[in-house]
Each structure stands twice: as C-alpha cells, then as structure tokens.
Amino acid sequence: xxxxxxxxxxxxxxxxxxxxxxxxxxxxxxxxxxxxxxxxxxxxxxxxxxxxxxxxxxxxxxxxxxxxxxxxxxxxxxxxxxxxxxxxxxxxxxxxxxxxxxxxxxxxxxxxxxxxxxxxxxxxxxxxxxxxxxxxxxxxxxxxxxxxxxxxxxxxxxxxxxxxxxxxxxxxxxxxxxxxxxxxxxxxxxxxxxxxxxxxxxxxxxxxxxxxxxxxxxxxxxxxxxxxxxxxxxxxxxxxxxxxxxxxxxxxxxxxxxxxxxxxxxxxxxxxxxxxxxxxxxxxxxxxxxxxxxxxxxxxxxxxxxxxxxxxxxxxxxxxxxxxxxxxxxxxxxxxxxxxxxxxxxxxxxxxxxxxxxxxxxxxxxxxxxxxxxxxxxxxxxxxxxxxxxxxxxxxxxxxxxxxxxxxxxxxxxxxxxxxxxxxxxxxxxxxxxxxxxxxxxxxxxxxxxxxxxxxxxxxxxxxxxxxxxxxxxxxxxxxxxxxxxxxxxxxxxxxxxxxxxxxxxxxxxxxxxxxxxxxxxxxxxxxxxxxxxxxxxxxxxxxxxxxxxxxxxxxxxxxxxxxxxxxxxxxxxxxxxxxxxxxxxx
Amino acid sequence: xxxxxxxxxxxxxxxxxxxxxxxxxxxxxxxxxxxxxxxxxxxxxxxxxxxxxxxxxxxxxxxxxxxxxxxxxxxxxxxxxxxxxxxxxxxxxxxxxxxxxxxxxxxxxxxxxxxxxxxxxxxxxxxxxxxx
Numbered sequence: 280x281x282x283x284x285x286x287x288x289x290x291x292x293x294x295x296x297x298x299x300x301x302x303x304x305x306x307x308x309x310x311x312x313x314x315x316x317x318x319x320x321x322x323x324x325x326x327x328x329x330x331x332x333x334x335x336x337x338x339x340x341x342x343x344x345x346x347x348x349x350x351x352x353x354x355x356x357x358x359x360x361x362x363x364x365x366x367x368x369x370x371x372x373x374x375x376x377x378x379x380x381x382x383x384x385x386x387x388x389x390x391x392x393x394x395x396x397x398x399x400x401x402x403x404x405x406x407x408x409x410x411x412x413x414x415x416x417x418x419x420x421x422x423x424x425x426x427x428x429x430x431x432x433x434x435x436x437x438x439x440x441x442x443x444x445x446x447x448x449x450x451x452x453x454x455x456x457x458x459x460x461x462x463x464x465x466x467x468x469x470x471x472x473x474x475x476x477x478x479x480x481x482x483x484x485x486x487x488x489x490x491x492x493x494x495x496x497x498x499x500x501x502x503x504x505x506x507x508x509x510x511x512x513x514x515x516x517x518x519x520x521x522x523x524x525x526x527x528x529x530x531x532x533x534x535x536x537x538x539x540x541x542x543x544x545x546x547x548x549x550x551x552x553x554x555x556x557x558x559x560x561x562x563x564x565x566x567x568x569x570x571x572x573x574x575x576x577x578x579x580x581x582x583x584x585x586x587x588x589x590x591x592x593x594x595x596x597x598x599x600x601x602x603x604x605x606x607x608x609x610x611x612x613x614x615x616x617x618x619x620x621x622x623x624x625x626x627x628x629x630x631x632x633x634x635x636x637x638x639x640x641x642x643x644x645x646x647x648x649x650x651x652x653x654x655x656x657x658x659x660x661x662x663x664x665x666x667x668x669x670x671x672x673x674x675x676x677x678x679x680x681x682x683x684x685x686x687x688x689x690x691x692x693x694x695x696x697x698x699x700x701x702x703x704x705x706x707x708x709x710x711x712x713x714x715x716x717x718x719x720x721x722x723x724x725x726x727x728x729x730x731x732x733x734x735x736x737x738x739x740x741x742x743x744x745x746x747x748x749x750x751x752x753x754x755x756x757x758x759x760x761x762x763x764x765x766x767x768x769x770x771x772x773x774x775x776x777x778x779x780x781x782x783x784x785x786x787x788x789x790x791x792x793x794x795x796x797x798x799x800x801x802x803x804x805x806x807x808x809x810x811x812x813x814x815x816x817x818x819x820x821x822x823x824x825x826x827x828x829x830x831x832x833x834x835x836x837x838x839x840x841x842x843x844x845x846x847x848x849x850x851x852x853x854x855x856x857x858x859x860x861x862x863x864x865x866x
Numbered sequence: 867x868x869x870x871x872x873x874x875x876x877x878x879x880x881x882x883x884x885x886x887x888x889x890x891x892x893x894x895x896x897x898x899x900x901x902x903x904x905x906x907x908x909x910x911x912x913x914x915x916x917x918x919x920x921x922x923x924x925x926x927x928x929x930x931x932x933x934x935x936x937x938x939x940x941x942x943x944x945x946x947x948x949x950x951x952x953x954x955x956x957x958x959x960x961x962x963x964x965x966x967x968x969x970x971x972x973x974x975x976x977x978x979x980x981x982x983x984x985x986x987x988x989x990x991x992x993x994x995x996x997x998x
Contacts, residue, residue, distance in 0.1 A: 645958035645979055646887055652980035653893035660900045660983075689980045696959060 298604055303611040315607050322599035327592060334588045338581070345577040349551065349568075350539045357537040357553035357566045360494050360502060364564055365557050367406070367490060368449050368464065371482060374404050376447070376466045379478040384470035387412050387421060387478075394423040406486035408461070413439065413477040424481065426457050442467050442477050449560040452484070452512045452521060460484065460521055462512075488513045499572040505530065506561045518567060528552055531563060547571060626804075627829065633806050634826065641695035648688050655681045694819045695806075706855055708745045711776055711784060712737045718755045719774075722763060729768045736775040741784060746855040750827045757824040758788045758847050765792030765845060779850050783833070789846040795839040803837060831855050879994045880904040880922070884914040884940065885929040885956070894927075894981070901987050911935025915943060924950065925993055927986070928973075930957040930964065938967065945972040952993035956981055 303311035378396055386392050397410045409424020417434025433439040442448040442465040452462045465479040491502045491513055503515035509530040511519040519526045528542045531554045543549035551573065553566040571578075659678040662670060712735075719726075719733065726733055744751070762772045771791045779785035795803060802808045804825040809818030828835045833851035881898060885891040886909050895905040906923055908914035910932050917923060926944065930937035937955065944951050952974040957964070965976040974993050977986065 642959050646890070649958060649979035649981070650887065650889045650893070653890050653897065656983050657893045657897050657900075660897050664900045685980055689978075693978060 297608055298601060301604055301608050303608060308611060311607055311611050315603060318603040318607070319600055322603065323596060326595050326599060330588070330591060330595065334584060338584055341580055341584075342577060345574065345580070349573045353539050353551060353553035353566055353568060354537050356494060357539075357555050357564065360491070360566065361537060361555035361557060361564050363490055364487070364504070364562070367487060368557070368560055370404055371407065371480060372447055372449070372464050372466060374400055375464060375478050375480050376468075379466050379468035384476055389421070393421045397423040400480070406483045408481040408483050411479040413479060415475045428456065431456060438463065438465060439477065443475060451506050451510065451561055484513065494566070499569040500567065502564065502566045504562045504564055507563065512562060528567070541570065543570075634822075637695045637806050641692040644688065645692050648685060648692065652682070652685045652689075655685065694823070706745055707748055708743050709748055710743050711741055711786065714744075714748065714751050715755055715774055715776075715786070718752055718759055721756065722759060725763060731763065731766060731769070732771040734771065734773040736773065738777065741776060741778065742853050744784065744851065744853055746831055746851065750831060754824050754827050754849060755786070755788070757820045758849070761820065761847070762788050762790040762792065762845075766790045767792065783850050783852050785848055785850045787846050787848040789844060791844040794841040794843055795837070795845055796841055800837060800839055878902055878904045879925065879990060880906065881990060882906045882908060882914060882917055882923040882926045884908045884911070884926060884932070886910060886932045887929070897983055898987065903987070903990065911937070911940040914940060918944060918948060918951065924948070924952065925990060926951060926953045927956055928953050930955060931959070938971065941968060941971050941973060952996065954986070954989055954993065956986070
C-alpha cells in the first residue's frame with residue numbers, strides 16, 4: 280500500500296517537475312522551446328489583455344457612474360434645501376411687508392398692538408422672535424419681544440440704511456445690541472403722512488437650523504449656511520463655529536444654480552460640497568459630505584472587482600501555462616520515443632540487409648572456394664602420390680598454406696551463412712541458470728588456466744524461460760567468449776540475472792577488461808566489425824548474437840568504458856512463441 | 867597403400883560424383899582416384915539417375931543445387947528405387963534445416979563445401995563397408 284502510494288507520489292512529483300522545468304527546456308530543444316514560448320505568450324496575451332481591458336473599463340465606468348450619481352444626489356438635496364431656505368426668508372419678508380402695508384403706522388406704535396401682531400405672526404408663520412417699528416430717523420418707536428429695546432437708535436447701523444435704500448433687507452447673523460447672534464429681516468413702508476418707517480423682525484435661528492438639520496441624513500453629512508464672506512451662519516458641527524470663518528473649504532464662487540465641487544488635499548479626507556446661493560440674501564447654502572462615506576458602495580465594488588481580476592488572472596495564467604507545457608512535453612516525449620524506435624528499426628533493417636548481402640557473398644564465394652580447395656588438394660596429392668612429381672618441400676609448404684587459407688575462408692562463409700540464416704525457433708522450458716552453467720562448463724578449463732574469476736549471481740526464484748535453448752546457448756556462449764577475450768589473465772567476469780520490467784529477464788555479462796571506445800561501441804553489432812581481425816576474429820559473433828536475441832524477441836545493449844570494462848545486457852521475454860520459417864532458404 | 871585402394875572383394879570402391887561444377891568435380895574425381903577409388907561423374911540429376919539405372923555404382927556423392935534437377939529430388943528418387951544405395955550430400959550452402967531434410971530422406975552423411983578430402987574418403991569407405 281505504502282509502496283503504491285510512494286509510486287504515485289513519485290509519478291506526481293516528476294509530472295510537477297516536468298511542468299516547472301520541462302525536459303524539452305532543460306534539453307534545449309530549440310523548436311519546442313520556441314513553440315512553447317509562442318503558445319504560452321499568445322494564449323496569455325489573447326486572454327489576459329481583453330480581461331485587463333474589460334476590468335479597466337468596468338472600473339472606470341462604475342467609478343464615474345457612482346460619482347455622478349452622488350453628485351446628482353447632492354445637487355438635488357442642495358436645490359431642495361435652497362428652495363426651503365429661500366421660502367423661509369421670503370415668507371417672513373412677505374409677512375412683514377404685508378403687516379407694514381395693512382397695519383396703520385400709528386396703530387403699530389402702540390406697543391400693545393405690536394405685541395398682538397407678533398403673536399399673530401408667530402402663530403401664522405413661526406420663526407419670529409420679536410418685532411420692532413423704527414421711524415425714519417432710526418429710533419425704534421415700538422418694540423414687541425423678549426428684550427427691552429424700545430427707544431434704541433439704529434440710525435447708524437448698516438442694515439437700517441440698506442433697508443431704507445432697498446426697501447427690504449435680510450441681514451447676516453450679528454451680535455447687535457443684545458449681544459446674542461441673531462439675524463433680522465426688515466421692510467420699508469410709508470406712513471399716513473407720507474414718511475418712511477421700517478418694520479423689523481428678528482428671526483429665530485433655531486427654526487432655520489432645524490430645517491437644515493433635517494437634511495443631514497447621516498453623521499458624515501452636514502448642511503449649513505455661510506455668508507458671501509465665508510462666515511459660518513448656522514451651526515456646522517466641524518466646519519467652524521457660527522460667526523467664525525468656515526474651515527476646510529474655500530468660499531464657492533457665485534452660481535445661479537446649485538453646484539457640486541470636491542475639496543480637500545488628502546484622499547481619505549476629501550469632501551464633496553454642494554452649494555447654492557440663496558437669492559436676495561448674502562447666504563450660501565452648503566451641503567458637505569465626506570467622500571469616503573458616500574463612495575462606500577464604490578469601494579466595495581472596487582474591492583470585488585480587484586479580487587475578481589486577480590483571481591481570474593491567476594487561474595487563466597495557470598491554465599494557459601500548464602496546458603501548453605503539458606501538450607508540448609507530450610509531443611516532445613512522443614518524438615523522442617519515435618526517434619528511438621525509428622533508430623532501432625533502421626538498425627535492424629541495416630543489419631538485416633547486411634546479413635542478406637553477407638549471405639549472397641558467402642554463396643558466391645563458396646563454389647570457387649570449393650574449386651580452389653580441390654585443385655590445390657589435387658596438386659598436393661600429385662606431389663604426394665606421383666613419383667614423377669618429385670617431392671618438393673617448398674611447393675608442399677605453399678600448397679599447405681593455400682589449403683589453410685581456403686579452410687579459413689570456409690569458416691568465414693559458414694559463419695556468414697549462419698548470420699543470415701532464419702532458422703526456426705523451437706521452444707522448451709528450462710531455468711536460465713541451467714543454460715549459463717552449461718555454457719560455463721565449456722569455458723571452465725580456460726578460466727582456471729588463465730586464472731579468471733567467474734562470479735555468478737542468478738537468484739533461485741527467477742521464473743523459468745520458455746524459449747529456444749540452442750539459441751540461448753549460442754547467445755551466452757558468444758557473450759561470455761567475448762568477455763574471456765576482453766579480460767587479461769587474472770581478470771574477472773560477472774554474470775548476473777534479474778527480473779526486468781514486463782515479465783522479462785535481464786542477464787548481464789560484465790568484464791573488467793579493456794573496454795570499448797565510444798566510437799567502436801556504435802559499430803559493435805555490425806557484421807565484420809572486429810578489433811581482433813589479426814587473431815582470427817571474424818567480426819560476426821556479436822552480429823549473430825544480435826540477430827538471435829532479436830529472433831527471440833529480446834533486446835541487447837552494451838555499456839563500456841575504456842580500460843574499465845564492458846557490460847552486455849540481454850533482456851529476454853520469459854516466454855517466446857514458436858516461429859517457423861516459411862520463406863525458402865537457399866539450398 | 868594397396869589395402870587402401872581395394873574394397874573387400876578386391877575391387878576398387880566405385881563412387882558416382884554428381885555436381886554441376888565441372889572444375890570442382892573433375893579435381894575431386896582425380897583426387898579420389900589417387901586414393902584408390904573408381905569414379906564416375908555426372909553433371910546433373912538425370913544423367914546420374916541413368917548411370918544408377920545401369921547398376922554401375924551404389925555409392926553417390928551428391929550436390930544439392932543443380933540446374934535441371936534439385937539434389938533433394940535426386941536423393942528422393944535414388945532412395946525410392948535403390949534404397950540400399952548410400953548417398954553423401956556435399957553442398958556449398960547447407961544449413962541445419964537442409965541437413966535435417968536430407969538425413970530424414972535417408973542420406974548417409976551431410977558435408978559442407980569446401981570438403982575435407984580425408985573426411986570424405988573416410989566416409990566413403992565407411993559407407994561401402996556398411997552396404998556390403
């Protein structure tokens with residue numbers, strides 16, 4: 280179980296490693312690197328660029344929409360408030376004007392009557408604290424209200440002069456005689472004698488403040504009034520006390536309609552200010568909201584938008600990285616595998632055609648060789664048997680060497696035919712160890728004579744082979760013989776067998792002999808390739824071995840290091856099918 | 867040397883050599899004569915069968931590849947008609963399978979060219995004594 284888990288974990292790990300260090304990248308397979316770079320960047324560009332543009336567009340347009348909506352709302356509230364405040368002043372001015380028109384000047388001078396009028400006005404409109412009647416010389420001739428102001432002289436005061444000039448007047452807030460912030464409205468009228476008089480009313484600041492407070496929808500929005508000089512007129516909470524200069528914002532420029540502007544230096548403390556000039560008065564109505572609060576919706580939206588963007592960005596990038604990497608890696612692997620098998624096919628085909636060529640050559644050579652053999656033999660016979668052909672030792676020597684060469688040629692052609700021959704495979708069951716021991720029994724004498732150490736490592740529990748015994752013997756005889764030729768006296772040869780994948784058995788024959796150079800390693804299975812031509816090697820042993828291994832459905836590989844030794848590994852299926860040759864053989 | 871040249875009845879051993887390669891077969895015939903054999907030569911299957919028909923010889927050295935009649939066919943016919951005749955196959959391209967075929971058809975021995983003359987004459991003598 281844990282083994283299986285480990286296998287899965289290893290496979291997964293190698294897959295993941297292949298993703299962040301793709302083998303085609305490590306191997307510098309230029310074509311694949313190029314395809315990879317192009318596809319990953321193209322995919323990233325075509326997906327991430329539109330996503331980014333879309334998100335930027337949505338970001339921008341929602342920000343604009345929300346800002347606009349807020350501006351409109353502020354404008355609407357500001358306009359409504361202006362209307363309310365304007366009518367507050369106008370109503371009181373009209374009431375005062377009406378009173379001045381309808382009431383008799385002399386009647387109004389009686390303080391009892393003025394108190395009656397004040398009572399009626401308070402009842403009808405509210406928001407009026409006191410009433411005063413001032414004659415043309417500026418003396419308050421009658422007064423009704425909570426203060427003792429009768430007889431006061433207003434002739435020096437600005438508002439009195441302005442009232443006389445303009446006919447009506449709404450004042451700023453000021454302290455006046457009573458020492459309390461208040462504001463007045465005043466109208467000019469004419470008495471029975473044709474002289475001017477002024478009717479003045481003090482407005483209740485409370486009711487104005489109440490109107491404004493009722494518009495303050497949250498604790499971050501404040502509405503209040505300043506005058507054109509920037510002096511705060513009604514309570515403003517944090518933007519300055521009444522009669523002080525307004526803080527945190529400039530006095531807005533004159534505009535006929537309601538306007539909105541933004542102010543404040545730090546982003547977190549920015550304010551959105553709606554304002555409106557109130558007609559026929561020195562007042563500016565202000566509606567101040569903290570931007571951070573009214574843009575709350577926007578911040579929420581922006582957070583979601585950014586989260587969505589980053590999330591999709593990462594997911595898209597991962598997908599568009601992983602998929603091409605995986606596909607290109609698979610392609611790369613497939614190409615490598617097919618390159619390998621093509622190489623092997625080529626190798627097999629090459630050896631097969633070489634084999635056919637060799638067999639053809641052998642056939643053609645064999646007959647003339649037989650003739651040479653017989654003719655030379657006849658010459659020798661003549662020298663030996665016929666008296667008239669005198670014994671000539673020199674001639675005899677020459678003939679002997681001709682015959683020896685013929686014999687050697689005959690050995691080569693026989694092996695050549697063996698190399699090309701497709702004989703049938705006949706199958707029996709036997710343990711692999713038996714074959715190797717059989718082969719070693721041929722060589723034991725040589726081993727002990729040359730003091731060669733033979734080490735055998737064949738586990739008892741290997742499955743038995745079902746294969747062609749004779750061919751296996753031939754294979755191992757060739758390999759072990761090769762090893763014997765490679766090692767010096769006193770050398771060491773190891774033969775090991777172990778199970779290989781797919782139910783095959785791998786048998787390796789290693790020696791600590793002279794080794795094979797890189798260059799020769801390529802040609803080692805070629806027919807006639809031999810480094811021992813001088814000492815009687817035909818260069819066919821390994822070619823035949825190769826052919827036999829192929830015939831049995833196996834593989835043969837070789838590793839070697841010059842001066843260190845060589846290892847041949849034969850991997851064979853434990854079961855080989857019986858094969859009969861149908862093709863005709865040359866007779 | 868005289869014992870080498872004679873069969874049991876004091877007659878030389880007579881051998882029919884069948885091979886289409888004239889140069890080869892003539893040299894071989896002469897060599898065998900030098901070793902005391904009597905030789906007849908045929909260059910193809912049908913003349914060889916004719917010679918056998920005349921009951922001149924009971925020992926044959928036969929090549930397998932010949933233009934008119936395949937050596938195997940010749941062997942089969944010989945064994946059909948004269949089962950006691952000994953046939954030694956001498957071929958240039960023999961392999962295991964052909965050896966098996968020939969032996970199962972009743973060949974006495976199977977040799978590969980180039981031939982070893984000592985081996986051949988030994989076998990011929992062996993075949994002669996086996997047949998008589």
